[in-house]
Each structure stands twice: as C-alpha cells, then as structure tokens.
Amino acid sequence: MANEYPEFFLRLPNGGPVARGRQTDVLGTNGSRKFVVGPGQPVRADVVPSFATRAPSSCRLREKLIADEGIRSSQTWPGFLETAEEITFNSSSEAAAVLLGRNSNGWTNWKTENGHPLSDYMPGTWWGPSRTWLVRGSNVTGLDLVQRMWLLEERVTLAASRLRPGVRQGVSKDALRTFVLEDYESTATYSQKQDLVEGLHAFLSRMKPGDTVCTISDGRLYIGEITGEALQQESEDQRSNLSRPVTWQETGFPYEELPEELQQKLSSQHDVVDLTSVQSVIEGLGLTNEELADEAEAIERDPSGELPALTARRDLDLPVPSQELADELHVHDVKWLREVRDLLWDEKQVVLYGPPGTGKTYLAMKLAEALGGGPEKARVKLVQFHPAYAYEDFFEGFRPREHPDTGEVAFRLTPGPLRELADLADREGNRHIPHFLIIDEINRANLAKVFGELYFLLEYRKRSVRLTYSDDDFALPSNLFVIGTMNTADRSIALVDAAMRRRFAFVELSPRTEPTSGLLRRWLAVENKDSEPADLLDALNARIEDADFRIGPSYLMKKSVYRDGGLDRTWRTKILPLLEEHHYGEGIDIERRYGLPALRRTLPSATTGTPADVSAPEPPAAPTTETPA
Known part of the structure; x- marks a missing residue:
C-alpha cells in the first residue's frame, strides 16, 4: 500500500526548493508503479534543450499540465512554477522529469529525508549504477x-x-x-x-x-x-x-x-x-x-567534471607529422611521413617492409609514439612474431598461473598483448586517443594460426565476432592501429598470404629508394662526420644484384662504428656475415667482392676526383600500398 512508503523529496536545480511526493503500488497499463505529487509542490520553470527529444511523453505531459493550469506560476517560490492539484504520474521517473524539466531517473533522484533513494524501498530489485x-x-x-x-x-x-x-x-x-x-x-x-x-x-x-x-x-x-x-x-x-x-x-x-x-x-x-x-x-x-x-x-553538473556524452563525442584523429619529426628521423621529406600517416588513417594496418638494417622497427616505434601522443608505454605495445608464436600468445589462451592467495598453479584464461591493448583503447575516455600495436617480424609466424578469427576484424572494424576461448563478443576498436615490420631477406618464411595482403597497406623501406637511400648521408651531416661510410654503403649496394638483400644504413648509425677500428669491425662482424649467408654455396669470395679495401678502391680519389665505379641511386619513391613480391 502507499502508506507503507516514507515521504520522498526531490531537490530542484540551481539551489531551488524541494518537492514532495509519494510512491504507490498501483500499476499503470505497462506495469510501472504510479507516483503521486500533491498540490503546492515546486516545479522548474524552464527545461533543458533535449527534453522534448529524450523524454517526449513527459515533455508533452508537462506542456499539457501547464496549458490546463494543473501547473502554474508559484507565489511561494518566485521564478518557479508549482502544482495546482494532486497529480498522479505513471512512474517516479515521469514525475521527476516533469518537475525538473529534463529526463530523470526517479528511482534514484527521489530520496527520503535521510537521503535514501526510492530504489532502496522497492522489493525484489538489484541496485547499483545505471546501465x-x-x-x-x-x-x-x-x-x-x-x-x-x-x-x-x-x-x-x-x-x-x-x-x-x-x-x-x-x-x-x-x-x-x-x-x-x-x-x-x-x-x-x-x-x-x-x-x-x-x-x-x-x-x-x-x-x-x-x-x-x-x-x-x-x-x-x-x-x-x-x-x-x-x-x-x-x-x-x-x-x-x-x-x-x-x-x-x-x-x-x-x-x-x-x-x-x-x-x-x-x-x-x-x-x-x-x-x-x-x-x-x-x-x-x-x-x-x-x-x-x-x-x-542547464543541469549544472560539477564544473570540475565533464559531461560523459561530450567526452564520448571527441573525434579520433591522428596528428599530422611535423617537419620537426621529419628532421628527428632524418626523413628526406615530411610529405613521405604524412602519406604514411594517411595510410594508417585509411587502412588501420600498415606493414613496413625491406632488407635488414633499413630502420623498420625504429621508424615504427617513433611513428607510433608521435602519432599516439608520446612514448607512453600503455598506448604503444610491441610484440615480435616467431615460428612458434600462436593465437594463445597473441590474443588469449589458457596458461599456467599461480593463484595470488593460495599459491595453487592452474590453467587460467590469460589475455595476450592484443587483447590487453584493445581493452585499454576501448575504455570510456580513451576512444579518441590513438593506440598502436607494433608487430616486429610479422612474416615469421603462421599468420592464419596467430590471428584466427581476428583476420575478419582487421577488415571489418564495425563488426564483432564470438571469441574462441572466452566466448565474449569482441571488436577491434577504431582507435587501435597496427604497424608491422617485415624483413624481405628472410626467405625461410613462406610468402605472405592473400588474406594479409588485402588487410594491410605495404610501405617499402629500401636502400634503393628514399627515405632510406639518403638516410645515412643525412645522419652523418647532422653528426658532423665524414661521408665515407655513406659512400661505402652506396658502393656495396651497387654490387648486390638482389634488392631484397641490399644492406640498410642502420648498421652504420651507431657510435661504436666511429671509434678506433669501429667501421672495420662492424663491416666484418655485421655486414659481411649477411652476405655470406646470401651467397652460401655459390663459391664467391665475399671479402674480395664486398670487403672495405675492395670498395674503397672504387671511391673517387681524393687528389684526382675520379668518379666512383658505383651505380647512381634510384630516384625517391613515395610510400606504396603494393605488396612485395
């Protein structure tokens, strides 16, 4: 019965007066419990802009009550309206909405004198934050x-x-x-x-x-x-x-x-x-x-807070790379970086491919940090694929874990790096912030085995799939970007399948094209070092017929190279072994063909200016979305 409930109160906004009402057990036509507000109770004079859209029936009822003078100007509270008669509402939420002039949850906004919400007095219900x-x-x-x-x-x-x-x-x-x-x-x-x-x-x-x-x-x-x-x-x-x-x-x-x-x-x-x-x-x-x-x-939320819908409305965007970033990465033209950014924006997934030493991983990390708003570890995650890597390592699977309290070891469902980063990117308040997953050596794993049903989500970001282990519905957030790196010299791994080619844009980093071809020379100029290492690298790559096995500049962009004997040591222990593997079984004298003495003889003479016997670098190329052969 109605008298089993205490009296409930509703505070009007702007420090306004308090209205009173009572709950009943009488059910309306749709099953809601009716709520009664007596005469002489204050009503807000204006309404919020969305009232007619968000609570149309309550808005119409309020307008009708005002037109019929069931609600009129208040003599007791200047600037407010008041009820002129007892009004029975279909629900406590409808009563609160009419009095407050906005959509309202009456089960939590109507409170007793001691501050307990109406919901505390309703039988057989579960309470907590609105969902x-x-x-x-x-x-x-x-x-x-x-x-x-x-x-x-x-x-x-x-x-x-x-x-x-x-x-x-x-x-x-x-x-x-x-x-x-x-x-x-x-x-x-x-x-x-x-x-x-x-x-x-x-x-x-x-x-x-x-x-x-x-x-x-x-x-x-x-x-x-x-x-x-x-x-x-x-x-x-x-x-x-x-x-x-x-x-x-x-x-x-x-x-x-x-x-x-x-x-x-x-x-x-x-x-x-x-x-x-x-x-x-x-x-x-x-x-x-x-x-x-x-x-x-109008609602007068806490000024230190933010309207959740406004937070959610923030648009996702990737910053446009600046000239400062191009200078830091020694890229020949900032337009090249901006085109890579545009590929990421359009495709969500990009693979940087090329021979060893072309700076693929370094560039991927620096791009992710710049486009993601800084080197914050939580927003940028790097994983490295290998032949034994599986779906359970990458996304989720059962792994032995020790219970923190009992110490018991058991197999528990454990998220992998992609699931962890996706859950972080999908949190409320994070959806406008870019997050990056960097997959190093992406072609060294069995991609169909590693990605599983996630292959579908790489192409259809607006859909979700049922997961294999957790049985959850999962979708890749739109603010999660993937940058892979692929070493084209690694011929022991099967060629990338058509499914991956369709889902990723491919950008070449090769010693024959910019920004890689002139990278070492630009770096040496900034470091005030002699250009001989760049000349030697150009001469070396001119002798390598297979473009996938040409040597990138990163081997020669380390401080250790420029200590006493450092260049010779790096050449013998880093570069020549790569070429030994490339020409294995061909009977080629690697030292005689690619060693420093042989290459130095091809460089221009310091006294005569004789031109080097090397091929001219190929012209710069823009990023390409073509898959490497």
Whole structure:
C-alpha cells in the first residue's frame, strides 16, 4: 500500500526548493508503479534543450499540465512554477522529469529525508549504477515485436516459453541455470541453454528501473528507459513471457549513421547485451556538441567534471607529422611521413617492409609514439612474431598461473598483448586517443594460426565476432592501429598470404629508394662526420644484384662504428656475415667482392676526383600500398 512508503523529496536545480511526493503500488497499463505529487509542490520553470527529444511523453505531459493550469506560476517560490492539484504520474521517473524539466531517473533522484533513494524501498530489485542494455526484438520467431508491441505498449519483452511459472525478479544465476537445464532439457543444445541463462539473468536480475534499453528495428536504433520491475505472464504466442515497462523515445536513429564503436557493440548476436561501455555515446545521440554543452550548463553538473556524452563525442584523429619529426628521423621529406600517416588513417594496418638494417622497427616505434601522443608505454605495445608464436600468445589462451592467495598453479584464461591493448583503447575516455600495436617480424609466424578469427576484424572494424576461448563478443576498436615490420631477406618464411595482403597497406623501406637511400648521408651531416661510410654503403649496394638483400644504413648509425677500428669491425662482424649467408654455396669470395679495401678502391680519389665505379641511386619513391613480391 502507499502508506507503507516514507515521504520522498526531490531537490530542484540551481539551489531551488524541494518537492514532495509519494510512491504507490498501483500499476499503470505497462506495469510501472504510479507516483503521486500533491498540490503546492515546486516545479522548474524552464527545461533543458533535449527534453522534448529524450523524454517526449513527459515533455508533452508537462506542456499539457501547464496549458490546463494543473501547473502554474508559484507565489511561494518566485521564478518557479508549482502544482495546482494532486497529480498522479505513471512512474517516479515521469514525475521527476516533469518537475525538473529534463529526463530523470526517479528511482534514484527521489530520496527520503535521510537521503535514501526510492530504489532502496522497492522489493525484489538489484541496485547499483545505471546501465544500458540491448534487447533484440525485431526477429522473435519470425515477428518484429518492436513495431508490433514494444513501442505501442511501452514495454520490452523476452521469450521464455518453457520457463516454469513463479520465477521472480532477482533470481540468482545458479537457480536459473537449474531451471533452464530442467525446463529446456531436450529442446535446446548446451550452448543455447548457456546463452539463455545469461539473457534471463540479465533481464530478471541485473536490469533495473532507470536503466537505458535499446533495440533495433527497420534499420533504426530505438532508445528507452526501464520504468518498472520484471513480470512473468502468460503469452498467447509464447514470444513475450517476460516483460518490463519502458518509456520509449519516439524516433529511432538510422543504424548506418551510428558511431563505429556503437555499431561494434550492436553487432553482437546475443539476445541481451550489456552496452554500458558505450553508455555515454548513446546519451549523446541526436544532440550537437552545442546542445550537449547547453544541457551540461542547464543541469549544472560539477564544473570540475565533464559531461560523459561530450567526452564520448571527441573525434579520433591522428596528428599530422611535423617537419620537426621529419628532421628527428632524418626523413628526406615530411610529405613521405604524412602519406604514411594517411595510410594508417585509411587502412588501420600498415606493414613496413625491406632488407635488414633499413630502420623498420625504429621508424615504427617513433611513428607510433608521435602519432599516439608520446612514448607512453600503455598506448604503444610491441610484440615480435616467431615460428612458434600462436593465437594463445597473441590474443588469449589458457596458461599456467599461480593463484595470488593460495599459491595453487592452474590453467587460467590469460589475455595476450592484443587483447590487453584493445581493452585499454576501448575504455570510456580513451576512444579518441590513438593506440598502436607494433608487430616486429610479422612474416615469421603462421599468420592464419596467430590471428584466427581476428583476420575478419582487421577488415571489418564495425563488426564483432564470438571469441574462441572466452566466448565474449569482441571488436577491434577504431582507435587501435597496427604497424608491422617485415624483413624481405628472410626467405625461410613462406610468402605472405592473400588474406594479409588485402588487410594491410605495404610501405617499402629500401636502400634503393628514399627515405632510406639518403638516410645515412643525412645522419652523418647532422653528426658532423665524414661521408665515407655513406659512400661505402652506396658502393656495396651497387654490387648486390638482389634488392631484397641490399644492406640498410642502420648498421652504420651507431657510435661504436666511429671509434678506433669501429667501421672495420662492424663491416666484418655485421655486414659481411649477411652476405655470406646470401651467397652460401655459390663459391664467391665475399671479402674480395664486398670487403672495405675492395670498395674503397672504387671511391673517387681524393687528389684526382675520379668518379666512383658505383651505380647512381634510384630516384625517391613515395610510400606504396603494393605488396612485395
């Protein structure tokens, strides 16, 4: 009965007066509990900009009450309105919305004199922070219940045709598991029963009044607010045995226009999906940045905080490389760096390929740090592939782990570097910040084995897939970029397959083209060193016929090279062994052909200026998206 509840209070904004109301057990047509506000209670005079969009029925009711003088100017509180009569609202949230002039969760905003929310006094409900849910209703055994029932009757339903009667809100997952195993014994597979338990538990025990609920129908996303408890009832068509009252917004949002991170979550195939991780994105749908800012000011949020929807609205962007970065990396032209940046922006995945020593890994790390906002370790992660590398190492798998309390060692599901970085990039507040995964020697692993079902996500970033081990729905965040490096001299590894070629853009780093061909000479000039090492490297590469085995400049860009005997030592121990391997079995005298004495004889004479017997460098080339042969 109504007198079983204490009196509840609602503070109006701007330090305004306090309104009083009482909860009832009388159910409205959609199952919400009605709420009563007596005469002489204060009402806010204005409304926030989004009120008509976010709570259209409450907005219309407020306008009607004002037109009919059920709400009028207040003589008690100047600048406010007040109720002229007792008003019975369909729910506590509707009452709060009309009085506050904005969408409101009445279950938490109406409080007792001691500050306890209305939700504390409602039976059989689970409480905590507001959450957002997706419930599928457009194809329930072939019917679109969204258009046929949900929007018209202001409810959301879940089919549970074989679930025994008497299952109440707040039931434990363990009890539900027992019910489902018994009630659906021969009519569902084990996997279907597990999914059903998860969906039923979310609908009955995790959802609560004040939560947001979404659904998709006719290519549009519809959004509403749950306004009451779950009910189990008979359903003639067995499609809507479980029901919750919902106040729906009147217009849906075109699916194709939704933000990418929201489309990823909506692509999950479960009947009930927790969308709380993108709750702020949903809150901002249909509102411009200016409207969000106006609403934030109207609601008078803590000025030290930030409106979540505004945070979620921040656009992802990759900084444009500057001339300073080009100078730091000794790149010949900043346009080359900017084109690599554009490839990353368009494709999300890039591979830097070329012979050893061309600076592929160094450039990948420096680019990631510059484009990701600094060398913060959490945003840039490097892994190195090798022939034994597997999906379980890269993404997730069961590994032996010691329990921190008992010391017991057992196999536990453990995330790999990609899962860890993706989870970090997908956190609320991080989605506008670029994150980078660098995969060194990407062609040394069995890529189909390492990536598994993730290959699909590299190409379709707006979709999610069901994971092999955790059974989670997973999508690659749009702010996660992948930079791979590939050594073209490593002929022991099979050629890159067509699936990878389609998913990555390829950028060549070769001694025959810029920025690599002139890199050592530019570095020597900055370091005020003699140009002889660059001349020797050009002469060496002119004698190597196979472009994939030409030597990159990074071997000669170390301080140790320029100590006494350092150049000769580096040449003998670093460069010549590479060429020994290349010409193995051919009977070539490597020292005579590629040694320093032989190369120095080809350089111009210091006295006569005789030209070197070397081939001229090939002209600079822009980054290419062609896959190496």
